[in-house]
Amino acid sequence: MSRLATATKLLTVVVICSLLATGVVVGFVRGAPELSASLPDNRVAAGEEVTLAVMLTNAGELETMSTTNPELNQRVLTATGVSTQLRAGDAPLSVTTGRQSVGSIADGGERAVPFTVSVDKDASPGTYRLPLRVAYMHTSxxxxxxxxxxxxxxxxxLSVTVRVVEQARFAVVDTEADVGPASVGTVSVTLExxxxxxxxETAISLDSLDPDVRVGSSxxxxxxxGAWAPGQQQTLTYVVAATETATNATYPFRVTTAFDDDRGVRQTDASSVVGVEPQTDRQFVVTDVESDVAAGGSGTLAVTLRNDGSWTNEATLALRSAGGALAVDGGDASTRFVGDWPSEADRTFTFDVAAPPSTAGGTYTLDAAVDYRTDRGADASARPASxxxxxxxxxxxxxxxxxxxxTVGEEGRVRGTVVNRGPTPARNVVVVISSPSPNVRFTETTYALGDIETGSTAEFSLDAVVAPTAAAGPRPFDVTVRYEGPSGADRQSTPLQFRGDVVPQPDxxxxxxxxxxxxxDTSNRLSVRVTNVGDARLEDVRVSLATAPPFTSESPSAFVSALDPGETATLxxxxxxxxxxVESTHAVALNATAETTNGDMIRMEPSLVAVTIAEPSGPGGDTAFVVGVAVLAAVVIVSGWWWLRQ
Structure with missing residues (x-):
């Protein structure tokens, strides 16, 4: 093996070891969610409908994991699109909820899924297993x-366990009603x-499912x-009000029972709906009414009622004003205690009834309602009688x-006739007159007419003065009639309106x-000729100057005892x-009043006469004063010269 090959292999080994040391290893992440089901509150009772909360829990398992990307681990452990369906199996109940969609459940998570079940009424106590079908998807x-x-x-x-336990259950075995239309009575319910x-700690609730019948005030x-043993029956009574539109049909009520079970846990028994027929044998009939109530006053009302029903205990009559048109004993309602009221017995009651001033004549309705105590000790009310x-x-x-x-500027009169068109006489009648016109002033605004019987009339006459500055034309007048009404109270009519003309003042x-x-700068006598240009004699003619600068007057008034038509006098x-x-022609105003032969005062519009101011034709004024001073000085000088010569 060459040195190059050996070095290459060593390099490869080092790289692989480095990758292993850093954890960067490319592979597969494998795992799966693991769902389980439980029912924490699994107690049910025979005959009840209850909602069970099934808990789904995910405890997933990893086969291989990613050390670099934990999100991939969570992804393979999450159940998605979870749906579940609870079935009854062999249990004595039925599941009324269908398949439920849950969504996703991550590793370590849990979800509560509600299912409503209806337990058979004859279900035997015991433990039952309910199948739970679960479907989901996951990335494997x-x-x-x-x-x-x-x-x-x-x-x-999967499966969950349910326990049918022994428990109290209630059934309505009887109902009884003592209530009629437009009345307050009772409904009794017997339960077992x-x-x-x-x-x-049992409590029984009753509520009406129909708007025409109301239980209690709310x-x-x-x-x-309280405590209620198996097989025990109890009767409970509720106050019920029926509306005017209630009929003797069957109306539904819901009965709900709440109690503590043997563990002290508050339970609610399934609501029962029962039918109750509103009816009553309590009926009170008005047999006689007498009253002397008059509009705007008060009087006495005597009303007699007969008990056409059965014997009634602790009865009380309440008389109420329908709409508040009349006052009963000073208010909207008043009561009278009766006590025991035998069947077919009559009772007469008296009340003070008042009709407000705005009340018109006619027939008004009062409601007479009899309140009483039922045989079961509850307060009730019979249907009101009108x-x-x-x-x-x-x-x-x-x-x-x-x-x-x-007439403008003169005294005048308003006359008229008041007629009583109503069905009742009026006593101590007084006419009150007014006018919205500021230029018409009545000397007296009232006129006493005395009594006016039905269909009778009475005349009135009232004096008035029209201002000289008033304009001629139509004027409105209001007449209000004050009188003593049938009840003896003071009353007054609405304003009776009419109109009349104010004519211009003649010359x-x-x-x-x-x-x-x-x-x-002179003081003078002003002579004025006054002539009666009318067609009637005038008496007590008084004329006065209304001076203004540059004029004044120390004696501005003059008097003429009488002027016949065409006669002239100088004042x-x-x-x-x-x-x-300054030199000019000025106007001086004259105000004049007079009386006619029948005593009416006449105030005439101001008249103007012309007065001229001019310099005098001879010496006068300041010139005369200067001349006089000069003459006096000459006399003094001459006298002095003569005295010195002596």
Whole structure:
């Protein structure tokens, strides 16, 4: 062998040893998952339906492993696409859940798979084996170098053990109802423990499956029964309310039993659905109603009821206002205690009933409900009886033939007739009038009419003043009728509206200034001729100046006792012109009032007269003052010269 060949072999040996030392060896990873099944809670009882949680556990095994890539080891140990199906086998039960898909279970993992089983009612206690069919896939071999892999599908039959144990079971053996439509009564349910074991801390729940019948206040109610021996029967009573639409049909209720078994574990017996027919022999009939209630007031209601059913214990009558239209003893409802109420016996009750001010006349409904105690000691209510209460209506008022006589700036009147169209008389009637117009002011806003019988009328008349600044045209008026109603309470009608025209003020007085020309800074007499240009006599004519700068007046008023049509009188006023005035023609305003022969006050619109301010034609004013001073100075000088000469 040459040296070269020997060296080559040695090199090969060294490389192989190095690869072995570093672990880089190319080979196959082989292994398989190993599934097992268990049932941790395997107790069931005869006649029950329960869900069993089957636990699948994977404890895989490796034949050859990868030291460089642990993920390959986990891959060959994982079961994928796992599905399982539980079967009854020879056990006295049926499996109601079909095949279950589980997914993947890695090595060391576990999954809980639920199955619902229904145990036969006559199942014998004992231990039974249930077959569990399991199917899955896994990768059985992986080539580390080339990536090649091989997969397998596995189907296996495992088993779990179930124990049928002795346990309490309950069955409904009887029901009884004491409830009718639109009433509150009771439903009694009798149950028997048909199981082989006693139940402890037992509670029975009842809930309605129909909206027309409600158990308790929340729709369900529970009764405590305590310890319950096998073969023992107990009757439990529940308060039940039936709606107005409930009929004497059979309504479904669900009965559920919860208890502690012999190990102290809380168990729930399978719910039972029972049919109950709402019915009752309790019936109370209204035989007589008397009332004197009037709209807007109060009165007494006497109502008589007869017990058309069986003897009733501890009865109480509750009278309620339907819709709150009437108040009973000051509230929405009021009660009267009756006690024992024999069959066919009448009872009469009295209540104070009030009709609010907004109440209209007519018949209103009150509900009379009788509450009582059943033979089993439960509180119940009979179907309410409706009571019709007649409320005496209010009088009905209207305004006929309204007459509005008004003139701008003058006093006027509103007249009309109030008629009572209602079925009841009105006492102490008072008319109240108003107008939204700010320029119409009534001297008195009320007018007493006294009593107005049904169909009768009464007239009213109210004085008003229209402002001089008002515009002519239609005006709205409201009349409210206050009165004492049938109940004696003070009432008032809704506003009765009508309209009337305010006519323009006619020309009555004409004014003319006489020689009204004055100098600056002077005090003068202003003469004004006033003429009655109307067609009626005017009395107590009063005229006043409404001065403004540059005028003032120390005597701005004048009076004429009377002016016949066409008659003229001259009035005098003091008028001063300020020193700051300028030459011009100015307007001076005159305000005038008068009375007609029938006493109506007239306020006329302001009238204007022309006044001229001009310089006087001769010396005057400041010029006259200067001339006077000069003359005085001359006299003083002459007198002094004469005295010196002496």
């Amino acid at each position: 071999e992986i080539d580390e170098g080339g990536g090649f892999s091989r997969s397998q599908t596995v189907e296996r039959t 423990n048909v199981g082989s074991e006693a139940a402890n 729709g369900t109610s529970s009764q405590y029964a 009571i019709g209460v007649a409320v005496v209506p209010d009088p009905d008022f209207a305004v006929r033939d309204p007459d509005v006589s008004m 009555r007085l004409a004014f003319e200034a006489v020689n009204a020309s004055y100098g600056i 005098g006023f003091e008028l001063s012109v300020s020193e700051a005035a």
